[in-house]
Amino acid sequence: MTTIITPKIKISELNLSIDKQEILKNINVEIPENKITVLLGPSGCGKTTLLKTLNRLTDLYDNVKISGSVILDNEDILHTKSDITKIRQKMGLLSQRPYPLPMSIYGNISYGLKIKGVKKKKILDERVEHYLKEVNLWEEVRERLHHPASALSIGQQQRLCLARGLAVGPEIILADEPTSALDPLSSQAIEEMFLILKKNYTLVLVTHILRQAKRIADYVVFMYLGEVVEQGPAEEFFSSPKMERTKAYLKGAFN
Amino acid sequence: MIKKAEEIFFRILMIISTVAIAAALLLIIFSILYNGLPALSWEMISQIPKGGFYFGKEGGILNAIIGSLYLSVCSTLIALLIGLPVAMYMNVFMIKHRNTLNSVRFILDILWGIPSIVYGAFGFVIMIYFGLKTSLLAGIITVSLFIIPIMVRSMDEVLKTVPSGLLESSLSLGSTKTEISFKIFLRQCIPGIVTAVLLSFGRAIGDAASVLFTTGYTDSIPESLSDPAATLPLAIFFQLSSPVEEVRQRAFASAAVLTFVILLISIAARILSARYNRNKIKF
Amino acid sequence: MLASLILIIILPFFLAAGLYLKSILIINENHLQDLLFSDIWKPAENKFGFAPFIISSLWVSLSAIILAVPVCLLSSIYITQYAKSSVLKLMQPVIDILAGIPSVIFGVWGVLMIVPFSVKAAGWFNIHTTGYNIFSGALVLLVMIIPFILNILIEIFRMIPEELSEASLSLGATKWETIKYILLRKAFPGIVSAFGLGLSRAFGETIAVLMVVGNVIQIPHNIFDPGYPLPALIANNYGEMLSIPKYDSALMLAALILLAVILIFNFASRLLIMRFEKYS
Missing domain, CATH: 3.40.50.300 (P-loop containing nucleotide triphosphate hydrolases)
Incomplete structure (x- = not known):
């Protein structure tokens, strides 16, 4: 081997x-x-x-x-x-089915960051945009960041979950x-x-x-x-x- | 660290809440038995009250025991006779009509939530309408109405767990729908159905508000359906407020008897439901 | 079978119609507004103001619910999230037995233990009471509705997929943060309806409350005042109701009000819970 x-x-x-x-x-x-x-x-x-x-x-x-x-x-x-x-x-975890957290798209990405202690809105905004771009979701959701994440399609949700995991670094x-x-x-x-x-x-x-x-x-x-x-x-x-x-x-x- | 402290603080509160709930149950049973057991004697449960239930110092609570048994056995039987077919109908014939079935369940749940005093008042309206006097019969009708939703809904919960594949496979064998419902459902669900019956019986024997208007109260043992009847809950309710110590003893004794019955029912239901879970066909 | 089913389905309408037909007499002759908002209750003088009873009912059941919220939430979270499964095995029979104990037994317990406690508790605030008051009624009600609410809450927390907690944990949240920010939020509609159902249960509870609440016709001003809830009004006066004109009609109206309030609460809560089941 x-x-x-x-x-x-x-x-x-x-x-x-x-x-x-x-x-x-x-x-x-x-x-x-x-x-x-x-x-x-x-x-x-x-x-x-x-x-x-x-x-x-x-x-x-x-x-x-x-x-x-x-x-x-x-x-x-x-x-x-x-x-x-x-x-x-x-470690970021991606499960079999996407389980978006019961909050907005923005909230899903910023959740882990807030837990880590990031509080400044400017930094949060920036990171949310960055990671949504990283999973090619930004263009699709930029207009409705504050809508519930559960309204996205399954495929979008899974990418959101990936972005959410990446956001905590x-x-x-x-x-x-x-x-x-x-x-x-x-x-x-x-x-x-x-x-x-x-x-x-x-x-x-x-x-x-x-x-x-x-x-x-x-x-x-x-x-x-x-x-x-x-x-x-x-x-x-x-x-x-x-x-x-x-x-x-x-x-x-x-x- | 503040995070950790907060979690520990709430965990302690959680444990306290849970322990407090268990403690409340023990406290209730303890206080009932502590006051009721000394009042229980052979005389107490084998005699009817002498000299009026509110003032007479002699006698026991046989009138209430017999009255309660008549009332709850009869109304449980009626509820079973009406409830079992309904629950079956829901799970055999209505199974294809999801929405209707869900609406029926919804209405049953709502009915379950209506307090017994409202059933009592309704029973009273019916009584007046038909010119009935307070009697065992009026009580049985009212209590039946009140426990039918409980009976149907708890049986429905049991029947619901029978996999629909079981039904379909038997259908393909060519037996008629009625035959299936009796053979398969019953065999698989009898312990669960008995549990539902026990639960309903417990409600029937323990409820005071629905019989208050309808069954009346008496010192003697009812000899026909048109006689008024004493019941254990009302025996407790009426006699507890008496100024006479001996009469209050009868209330405590009745409370002990009623608690025994309810505990027995709980234990039986628990044993049955354990068996029921074991016997269920697994898919 | 179908006949029995139909009979059961129309039963609620029968209930409402029967009570309505009986209470129509009083609704026609007295203004509904007076009936609901007046606090003068003198049946012999044809004065039927339900306000003291409605307000007493609200006092008792709302106090019971306010006390039940933290206890039930904490306990259900403990049982479903922290405790080993053996705790649930132990608590399930406790909850079931507590739910099966008849109202009148709770009443006896209330008279034996809660009423004396109420006297003592009022003493801490320098209030003198017989112990038969709203506070005692609320405490007894609290213990009666706990098993009912707890069962629903446990069911609701178990319905939330484990993967949701896992998602939150793997983002670095602690278990408590996961419960606080994710589970409670996810379960929120379910929690609201659990307490809505509990409230309607509390509202209609009769004998146990009646035995400890004092039954004085007045609008209570604090929790150690005696009260006279609606169900107690009906239960206590069935004896005289045929001796005073329109008294029976007034009591049936009380039952109808009770039914209406409970139907509304039940309906709203159950719709909410059904939506929760659908979307979880």
Whole structure:
């Protein structure tokens, strides 16, 4: 296996169980910086849980047992004493369906900034415009910034959610099947945006769409039943998979 | 840090509120049993009051126990006979007409929200109209009206959970709609339906305002539907204000009996609904 | 089946019509304005002013709701957002049993514990009272409507998708900020209607309030004054209502007013809640 230049996140010996049911078993993954890492696998294989472990959204659930370590910038975020909200701000999250916050378009983008303590209206205005432009939404919504975000189309909402995540200045973007609720055009827009964003951000994308993975992945982690079956750079992974189960999956034997 | 302190402050308030609610329940049960249990004796529950319920020092609350049982059993039965078919109709025949069904549910919810005193006043209007006197019959009619919405709506909540695929698959087997509704629905929903019946029974036996005008009050045990009847809630209400200590004891004893009945119903409903959840077919 | 269904559907109209037919006598002979806003209640002299009763009803139920708002909100947030699921398992039976306790039992409890407490509480403000007053009525009502409101609130908070909290958390908000800025805002219509339903429940509650509220015909001026809510008026006077002319008609009008107020509150709250369900 080719060595990765700089791992942004290093996951070692991660085990996770909910109510004594093992969801993740002995996960060892290194996520490269400024690349798109795709977590691939059939639904129910634990890839979403792995994603949520990265920004500790797993804290929300009862009866979760986690062992192992997730190291981000020399800090084990599973066992850290530092403020979890600061760690979460290092990562933007994009979920399967867009969940706009129950406020205006402007409010959605400025929410995270206000939480961080940015109060000046001028700065907020500026940032809102900047990030809406970054996701190509500015022209579509500039006239109705103070309308409720729920009035946007699903595709626009998903881009808004992306902009909202970028606004808090993350280094990593976590995306959980972000195109599964979108029409083909909106999906394409999101994918194209990811390819641009990877210059400045590290992206982790969960998907079960093989073709999507082939289109944008730099590095692939294939998971099945809570375990990592195989991982490697995308080209290698798709052209010459090593494990039998990977081959079967790539042929479409199970989904 | 201020953020953190604020959160901790509110979390403490939250815990206090939650504990206070639980404490209120314990306090209520405790105060009723503390005053009621010493008043309970075999004489108390096996005799009717002697010398008038408001002043007579002798006797017990048998009149109220029997009266309440007659009243609530009869009205629960009537409500069941009317309510079950309605709930079935809603979930078998109306299932395709979403909007109508939702309007019906809406009206039922509104009916559920109308206070029992209004039903009582309405029962009184009917009574006058038909020239009835305060009687067991008038009480049964009023209480039935008052619990039918509760009965239908809680059964509806149970029947609603039966997946519509189940209904369709049986339809394709060729059985008639009526047969389906009885065989499948009942088998799957009986525990839930019994829970609904228990809930309605609890309402029927515990309500005072609806029987105040209609059932009247008496020291004796009713022998026919046209006799007035005593009920436990009114036995409590009337006798608690008596200046005579022995009479007040009868009120406390009645309160203890009523609380027992309600607690029993709650426990039974809980056990049943646990079973009901287990028996449900999972899709 | 269909016949029974239709019967039930038209029941509310029957209720209103029946009460209206009975109260038409008094509406025709006395001005509706006098009936609603006059505070002179002398049935024997043909003076029926409902103001003391309507205002007492408002006092008791509004005080109960004002007390219920923080308690129910805090507790429902705790149960749905902070507590382990075992707390809900413990609280659910508590709420259900509390909701099932008959009104008259609450009344007995009120007489035994709340009335003496009311005397003491009034003492802190140097007010002398028998303990049978608006304050006692409101406290008893509070405990009665809590399970009702709490059940709706818990349902509403659980309906909000978890992903919304996750979105807020991943933007760096703390759990409390998420609750304060996102969940409460999202749930706002639902919360309003929960308390609207609670208010209409409180408005119609009869026996328990009647047992502790004092039943003095006057317009109460503070919370330690006795009051005489509408339902209590109906319940207390059914005995004499056939002995004084038009008295029965007046009481049926009281029931009709009660019905109208409650229908309006119920209607508005339920429409709001349905909209909430649709858009969440």
